[in-house]
Amino acid sequence: QVQLVESGGGLVQAGESLRLSCAASGISLSIDDMGWYRQAPGKKQRELVASINIGGTTNYSDSVKGRFTISRDNAKNTAYLQMNSLKVEDTAVYYCQLGGRPWIRDYWGQGTQVTVSS
Numbered sequence: 001q002v003q004l005v006e007s008g009g010g011l012v013q014a015g016e017s018l019r020l021s022c023a024a025s026g027i028s029l030s031i032d033d034m035g036w037y038r039q040a041p042g043k044k045q046r047e048l049v050a051s052i053n054i055g056g057t058t059n060y061s062d063s064v065k066g067r068f069t070i071s072r073d074n075a076k077n078t079a080y081l082q083m084n085s086l087k088v089e090d091t092a093v094y095y096c097q098l099g100g101r102p103w104i105r106d107y108w109g110q111g112t113q114v115t116v117s118s
Helices: none
Strands: 003-007 010-013 018-025 034-039 047-052 058-060 068-073 078-083 092-101 105-108 112-117
Touching: 003 092, 018 034, 018 092, 018 112, 034 068, 034 078, 047 068, 047 078, 058 068, 078 092
Parallel strands: 010 112
Antiparallel strands: 003 018, 018 078, 034 047, 034 092, 047 058, 068 078, 092 105, 092 112
């Protein structure tokens, strides 16, 4: 059974940092692209904020570029999202995803809450 479990969320003040983790079991994270999404309060859509492909190429949304860093430790089968200089508007539930192509594989974690206060 495939499971992705996020952790590391919490309540911080603006300007502080958090590191989110996404630990996988039942599957290797190295076999597919990964993404970190977030869903802000009151928003229906999840926003892709960072992604990393099999080759290690990363991409970021404009809203987090320069502040967030996505990485993956294949030995630990865990992905990370380092979030620096957090802003109030970063408040959201953060989800990790593996695959993103439902006809092949598309797995999601349960989410972790990040709240940034002013």
